[in-house]
Amino acid sequence: MPENNEPISLTEDERDCYQEITNVAMGQAADRLARLLDVYVVLPIPNVNIIEISEFNMTLKALEDADSVSAVCQGFIGAGIAGEALLIFNDASLGDIAQLLKYTGELDQHAELEVLMDVANVLNGACIQGIGEQLNIPFNQSHPVVLGQHCNISDLINEKQARWKRTMAIEINYTIEGHNVNCDLILLFTEDSVRHMNVLISYLLEDD
Amino acid sequence: MSNPSPELDDLHWLMDILQTIDVGLVVLDREYNIHLWNSFMENHSGVRPDQVQNKCLFDLFPDVDEDWFRKKAEAVFLLKTRAFTIYEQRPYLLKFKNNHPITGRAEFMYQNTTLIPLGSADGNTNHICLIIYDVTNAAMNKMDLKQIKDLLGGNA
Numbered sequence: 119m120p121e122n123n124e125p126i127s128l129t130e131d132e133r134d135c136y137q138e139i140t141n142v143a144m145g146q147a148a149d150r151l152a153r154l155l156d157v158y159v160v161l162p163i164p165n166v167n168i169i170e171i172s173e174f175n176m177t178l179k180a181l182e183d184a185d186s187v188s189a190v191c192q193g194f195i196g197a198g199i200a201g202e203a204l205l206i207f208n209d210a211s212l213g214d215i216a217q218l219l220k221y222t223g224e225l226d227q228h229a230e231l232e233v234l235m236d237v238a239n240v241l242n243g244a245c246i247q248g249i250g251e252q253l254n255i256p257f258n259q260s261h262p263v264v265l266g267q268h269c270n271i272s273d274l275i276n277e278k279q280a281r282w283k284r285t286m287a288i289e290i291n292y293t294i295e296g297h298n299v300n301c302d303l304i305l306l307f308t309e310d311s312v313r314h315m316n317v318l319i320s321y322l323l324e325d326d
Numbered sequence: 327m328s329n330p331s332p333e334l335d336d337l338h339w340l341m342d343i344l345q346t347i348d349v350g351l352v353v354l355d356r357e358y359n360i361h362l363w364n365s366f367m368e369n370h371s372g373v374r375p376d377q378v379q380n381k382c383l384f385d386l387f388p389d390v391d392e393d394w395f396r397k398k399a400e401a402v403f404l405l406k407t408r409a410f411t412i413y414e415q416r417p418y419l420l421k422f423k424n425n426h427p428i429t430g431r432a433e434f435m436y437q438n439t440t441l442i443p444l445g446s447a448d449g450n451t452n453h454i455c456l457i458i459y460d461v462t463n464a465a466m467n468k469m470d471l472k473q474i475k476d477l478l479g480g481n482a
Contacts, residue, residue: 261438
């Protein structure tokens, strides 16, 4: 296959389609989180964008606010589509989630890691599976990596080290009613994956 | 001569692969009884498959933190989604010896694990598969790196 160097872009229809696919997947994820924690999970509309690396860093910085954050990232790959799911937690949320997960005892760094992993397993897993099911791709998920507990978020991504220029980012902000819980799930797809996925969703769009 | 039963050959291959692959595979039911125990598990634990068949994981291996493991596994049964644990949470689930008993520096095998739901014909998840990966090398490298960073005065 010849390499396609044209920058990726999305038409309005394609963007809507990705948004709809994500809506279904994140609904499933929220349903599972709600069942696990026995709470009402508030669902926003996912944000679908093609972003440059500099914009990505700005997105991250915007998330930063004043508090420090923890992040778990998990790679997924299948049928020519590869990406990463980045779950970003405000550290202030961890106490509330630990309570909801019925963790007792002191919330030390180790307990925080457990909480982080438990939520990441559910949200990342359900979202990735949900998107995979709709596109009919069984994704392989790699082991999650904790990107840095209590580190400055701008340290997470070093602009100079990045090998990519543009990416498709789907941003989902989960909040839980009545609790101080706020986390962002960002799905990032590589450029060649987006080209591939545009072909896949064109079949979905034809049915409309 | 043509092969009389290619399907049977395939099955033999699959069994050979399951037995030889260098990751641990265990199938557990709702009561945490063991239904599959591959060679990796047999060789590292020193317990044969016939000794563990239909026995409870927690009875056989009291070292396993039951509450912790149940919490992870119940979520897989309930939500039908995969769960991952990394060695930073618990260095190991089952205490196995390091794969390099002579030259290795680690006392035991660091493990990452994956729990995947196994669907039944009735659409429920009555079994899960526990996959154990040996990540001793990665863990040791990371710890060495941290030690060096600490020596250099950083606290990253």
